[in-house]
Amino acid sequence: xxxxxxxxxxxxxxxxxxxxLAAAQARARRRAFLLVLPLxxxxxxxxxxxxxxxxKRSFEHDGFANSAPTLxxxxxxxxxxxxxxxxxxxxxxLVQDLARMQVEKTTGQAGTRINYSVPGTISLFxxxxxxxxxxxxxxxxxxxxxxxxxxxxxxxRGMESASHVYTPEFYLVAADRKLTDEGWARGDDGxxxxxxxxxxxxxxSAIITVLCLLLAFPVAHLLATLPMAKSxxxxxxxxxxxxxxxxxxxxxxxxxxxxxxxxxxxxxGIGLIGNDGRLSMMYNMTGTIVAMTHxxxxxxxxxxxxxxxxxxxxxxxxxxxxxxTSWTTFRRVYxxxxxxxxxxxxxxxxxxxxGYYITxxxxxxxDGQLISNLISFHMSKSNWSLAAAIAxxxxxxILVLYWLYDRLVGIDRLKLG
Amino acid sequence: xxxxPRNDAFVAFEHVxxxxxxxxxxxxxxxxxxxxxxFLTMLGPSGSGKTTCLMMLAGFETxxxxxxxxxxxxxxxxxxxxxxxxxxxxxxxxxxxxxxxENLSFPLEVRGMGKDERETKIKRALDMVQMGAFANRRxxxxxxxxxxxxxxxxxxxxxxxxxxxxxxxGALDKQLREHMQxxxxxxxxxxxxxxxxxxxxxxxxxxxxxxxxVFNDGKIQQLAPPADLYERPDNSFVAQFIGENNKLLGxxxxxAGDKALVRLATGELIDATAVNIKEKGQxxxxxxxxxxxxxxxxxxxxxxxxxxxxVVEIIYMGDILRAVLKVAGSDExxxxxxxxxxxxxxxxxxxxxxxxxxxxxxxxxx
Numbered sequence: 001x002x003x004x005x006x007x008x009x010x011x012x013x014x015x016x017x018x019x020x021l022a023a024a025q026a027r028a029r030r031r032a033f034l035l036v037l038p039l040x041x042x043x044x045x046x047x048x049x050x051x052x053x054x055x056k057r058s059f060e061h062d063g064f065a066n067s068a069p070t071l072x073x074x075x076x077x078x079x080x081x082x083x084x085x086x087x088x089x090x091x092x093x094l095v096q097d098l099a100r101m102q103v104e105k106t107t108g109q110a111g112t113r114i115n116y117s118v119p120g121t122i123s124l125f126x127x128x129x130x131x132x133x134x135x136x137x138x139x140x141x142x143x144x145x146x147x148x149x150x151x152x153x154x155x156x157r158g159m160e161s162a163s164h165v166y167t168p169e170f171y172l173v174a175a176d177r178k179l180t181d182e183g184w185a186r187g188d189d190g191x192x193x194x195x196x197x198x199x200x201x202x203x204x205s206a207i208i209t210v211l212c213l214l215l216a217f218p219v220a221h222l223l224a225t226l227p228m229a230k231s232x233x234x235x236x237x238x239x240x241x242x243x244x245x246x247x248x249x250x251x252x253x254x255x256x257x258x259x260x261x262x263x264x265x266x267x268x269g270i271g272l273i274g275n276d277g278r279l280s281m282m283y284n285m286t287g288t289i290v291a292m293t294h295x296x297x298x299x300x301x302x303x304x305x306x307x308x309x310x311x312x313x314x315x316x317x318x319x320x321x322x323x324x325t326s327w328t329t330f331r332r333v334y335x336x337x338x339x340x341x342x343x344x345x346x347x348x349x350x351x352x353x354x355g356y357y358i359t360x361x362x363x364x365x366x367d368g369q370l371i372s373n374l375i376s377f378h379m380s381k382s383n384w385s386l387a388a389a390i391a392x393x394x395x396x397x398i399l400v401l402y403w404l405y406d407r408l409v410g411i412d413r414l415k416l417g
Numbered sequence: 418x419x420x421x422p423r424n425d426a427f428v429a430f431e432h433v434x435x436x437x438x439x440x441x442x443x444x445x446x447x448x449x450x451x452x453x454x455x456f457l458t459m460l461g462p463s464g465s466g467k468t469t470c471l472m473m474l475a476g477f478e479t480x481x482x483x484x485x486x487x488x489x490x491x492x493x494x495x496x497x498x499x500x501x502x503x504x505x506x507x508x509x510x511x512x513x514x515x516x517x518x519e520n521l522s523f524p525l526e527v528r529g530m531g532k533d534e535r536e537t538k539i540k541r542a543l544d545m546v547q548m549g550a551f552a553n554r555r556x557x558x559x560x561x562x563x564x565x566x567x568x569x570x571x572x573x574x575x576x577x578x579x580x581x582x583x584x585x586x587g588a589l590d591k592q593l594r595e596h597m598q599x600x601x602x603x604x605x606x607x608x609x610x611x612x613x614x615x616x617x618x619x620x621x622x623x624x625x626x627x628x629x630x631v632f633n634d635g636k637i638q639q640l641a642p643p644a645d646l647y648e649r650p651d652n653s654f655v656a657q658f659i660g661e662n663n664k665l666l667g668x669x670x671x672x673a674g675d676k677a678l679v680r681l682a683t684g685e686l687i688d689a690t691a692v693n694i695k696e697k698g699q700x701x702x703x704x705x706x707x708x709x710x711x712x713x714x715x716x717x718x719x720x721x722x723x724x725x726x727x728v729v730e731i732i733y734m735g736d737i738l739r740a741v742l743k744v745a746g747s748d749e750x751x752x753x754x755x756x757x758x759x760x761x762x763x764x765x766x767x768x769x770x771x772x773x774x775x776x777x778x779x780x781x782x783x
Contacts, residue, residue: 318510320497322524
């Protein structure tokens with residue numbers, strides 16, 4: 001009833017109230033939109049488009065589909081062929097394409113594409129292409145004579161899959177699946193590195209987040225409660241790392257923590273450890289965790305500080321006057337009120353840590369590498385699609401975490417400052 | 418001026434001094450004893466040391482020197498949570514992440530009270546402030562007045578013998594404030610608790626208190642029941658701080674006991690009661706309440722000195738009329754008249770004679 005009545009409201013001159021309101025606000029809204037337009041364009045161009053392109057690349061590779069048209073055509077017409085025993089026409093198409101690759105110099109592209117799912121095939125393709133125009137029918141026997149590996153069922157499965165420009169294959173590889181003669185299967189134990197690194201990255205990020213929280217909480221509390229002059233000084237100390245180059249900070253940690261570094265020298269000097277028992281705290285996971293905790297600490301301190309700043313000291317006093325010990329006061333009154341800050345800081349640090357690249361690359365050694373270092377490795381090898389697939393998985397994982405976080409904590413409780 | 422601490426005092430400040438910076442004293446040699454069941458208000462301008470005194474009593478500040486005793490026991494070394502003092506804060510300090518019920522349950526839980534007993538006490542405390550239906554609300558969903566009641570209930574739920582209130586009504590509008598004043602007063606009477614109340618609102622102090630301690634400059638200027646404070650201020654600070662006040666500067670012409678004849682700067686003679694006057698010839702500041710000033714000859718006591726006055730302005734205030742007069746060279750002399758049916762109408766420029774009962778004119782230190 002009440003809602004029907006509100007819908008019928010009109011202005012004094014008989015226009016519907018809602019339309020009149022919209023018209024009255026239209027100008028202000030247009031101006032507001034124009035103000036955000038530059039940022040909107042910037043975000044679309046530099047953020048959404050690259051991410052969209054990356055996601056597209058993670059599904060797309062035309063290296064084989066473009067350079068082997070005859071075989072692609074044959075695969076399209078013979079959907080149910082037996083990869084263990086492809087017929088003569090298939091071999092004929094393959095030899096024809098190999099000859100074309102040799103002429104068009106596309107052997108590398110095609111080989112690289114197949115190499116994703118069936119490792120070690122680039123050389124096979126190069127050899128096959130070189131000899132393709134000398135081969136005579138029957139092509140099956142002729143090609144197998146060049147190299148018996150041409151008969152591998154896994155290779156034929158791989159080529160069939162690569163004949164499509166769009167494929168989920170890179171995600172399968174990034175999930176440690178392997179193309180065998182029988183199809184996609186779990187990879188060998190020694191070679192499953194991607195998921196292992198994923199899990200490791202998330203565990204390390206969680207450790208860093210917890211360390212940051214433990215270190216940041218007292219600092220943020222001090223910042224929020226000290227008198228102005230002292231807290232400003234402390235704030236500068238917190239922000240100083242922000243103004244220092246990441247490279248400089250990381251290198252300082254190397255100087256401190258390496259085996260001939262300051263910390264070890266000091267420990268040996270005071271006799272806590274022997275000269276031959278120097279701790280290795282650099283170029284391993286310890287180095288990565290220490291340096292990353294330091295680098296990410298301000299991202300925990302600042303949200304915590306902004307929340308603590310507005311908690312009036314009278315709450316703690318009230319709790320104390322009501323009979324609570326200082327520990328109970330902290331646990332039941334202060335801590336719950338800092339939760340939005342803890343949540344915001346943890347989310348920020350965790351997401352930054354999961355995608356961190358430069359610090360583990362510099363101080364991680366072999367043991368302290370994270371998933372982003374692997375992405376970077378594949379990018380340097382021009383394995384764009386695989387790098388994009390791993391990055392895509394990372395993105396999805398973060399979005400899932402974000403969703404979980406929203407369900408558990410509520411995104412509206414987030415307070416970044 | 419300050420009372421000597423009595424041995425049976427429930428709360429006693431004994432030579433308490435407080436300094437924050439080691440250079441100046443915020444509280445200077447405070448001696449104050451509060452009887453059991455008393456409603457004592459610390460009144461004073463901001464920075465006068467009244468809140469510091471309250472915080473020392475609550476245990477959030479430590480006395481630099483001197484002793485504070487609660488029920489005969491020195492409490493300087495007792496942490497706040499072991500003092501068992503209920504406290505109502507200026508901005509209520511209700512825990513925002515707990516419901517009203519949980520807020521009230523908090524002091525009982527930390528005392529290890531069982532669930533049934535807690536619920537009984539919470540219900541009783543909420544009913545006491547007429548908020549029984551609000552146990553499941555959050556503080557943010559309540560109005561200022563309702564939050565105030567909950568803060569009161571929370572400070573009382575664990576049956577403290579002493580309740581401190583730090584300007585608890587400061588954030589409320591005038592009507593609600595007056596209403597809450599009576600409620601707090603009635604709670605105090607029905608529960609028999611001792612209340613120490615801090616405010617800078619003199620109206621509040623006069624309405625609610627058994628005794629008022631007027632603070633200024635770290636010292637108690639006067640400690641007296643409200644009526645004494647208003648009608649018989651001890652010094653010019655109290656006279657000016659409490660209520661409206663007309664000041665006339667002059668010299669003591671004659672002094673006989675507490676009867677004084679004062680010659681004003683402009684030459685007129687007026688009668689006054691000597692309060693802290695030592696000798697003839699001394700400079701004095703005579704204080705007269707605006708509502709004790711009379712301009713009708715029949716209302717003045719026989720033989721009282723009158724003084725020429727000229728009406729400057731008449732301000733209509735509803736229940737009273739406020740006349741600003743030019744008296745003895747000052748044009749800020751105020752006279753209040755009741756707005757009754759037969760009240761004489763004065764108009765600006767009119768010449769009248771004003772006078773007062775000698776008891777109402779108090780000759781104080783200048």
